[in-house]
Amino acid sequence: MSDLQEALERxxxxxxxxxxxxxxxxxxxxxxxxxxxxxPLLAKLLKIPGICLAPVNIAPQNTIDEHxxxxxxxxxxxxxxxxxxxxxxxxxxxxEESLLPCxxxxxxxxxxxxxxxxxxxFPDVEIYGVKIDIKSAYRRMHIAFETALRSTLQxxxxxxxxxxxxxxxxxxxxxxxxGAASEIFCDLTNA
Numbered sequence: 001m002s003d004l005q006e007a008l009e010r011x012x013x014x015x016x017x018x019x020x021x022x023x024x025x026x027x028x029x030x031x032x033x034x035x036x037x038x039x040p041l042l043a044k045l046l047k048i049p050g051i052c053l054a055p056v057n058i059a060p061q062n063t064i065d066e067h068x069x070x071x072x073x074x075x076x077x078x079x080x081x082x083x084x085x086x087x088x089x090x091x092x093x094x095x096e097e098s099l100l101p102c103x104x105x106x107x108x109x110x111x112x113x114x115x116x117x118x119x120x121x122f123p124d125v126e127i128y129g130v131k132i133d134i135k136s137a138y139r140r141m142h143i144a145f146e147t148a149l150r151s152t153l154q155x156x157x158x159x160x161x162x163x164x165x166x167x168x169x170x171x172x173x174x175x176x177x178x179g180a181a182s183e184i185f186c187d188l189t190n191a
Contacts, residue, residue: 003084004046007053011156013079015057020157022058026076027155027162035142036162041154045161052150053161054080054090054170078153078170090150091172099176107186130189141167141181 016023030036045051056078063073080090111129118127142165143151151164151171167174 003086003088004051004053006084007055008041008045008154010055010084012055012154013057015059016055017156019058019074022074023056023076024155024158026058026074027153030076030164030166031162035166036164037148038160038162041156041159041161045152048149050146050149051152051163052090053152053154054078054150055082056153075169076153078151078164078168080151080168080170080172091170093150094172096172099173100180102176102179107183110187141178143167143177147171147173 011017012023027036031038039045039048045053056076059075059077061073061075062070065071081092083089083092115127115129118125148163148165151168152161153164154161167178
């Protein structure tokens with residue numbers, strides 16, 4: 001049995017199966033905003049070369065509102081490390097040697113060093129800083145179509161699959177990809 005057929009039979013993880021309406025709502029959001037491409041689950045899926053399905057789950061997390069109140073929120077996660085019968089996963093097929101080192105977070109260190117250097121050079125001048133939060137950051141970065149085919153998820157109840165056109169939560173290459181883009185963005189913002 002192929003990995004694709006096994007994935008179709010197995011379906012998603014328990015959390016997603018227990019909350020089909022939440023799964024539909026989270027997936028619909030990606031489709032509505034153009035971050036996912038829906039296709040009929042069986043009719044077309046088996047005919048697309050290179051397509052892989054990864055089971056998804058719904059992970060609870062917290063966020064805050066504009067008043068600082070903690071609000072429960074669900075996030076769609078893609079288990080691209082799940083191994084099917086072939087013994088491989090979507091993530092195990094990633095060419096690690098081609099990924100840029102993940103240095104996400106170094107922009108903050110560079111910003112602090114810049115503030116210290118500015119203070120030493122100009123001890124009596126006010127220093128202004130900018131904090132930018134990129135809403136739905138992983139949705140802002142699209143991926144190559146070949147990668148998108150390996151980032152496909154299924155909605156069993158709806159009998160559709162969605163090819164994700166954005167970085168996924170669970171993709172091995174995604175932190176590196178996002179880090180490369182966001183580090184440049186942060187440095188340009190702080191320049």
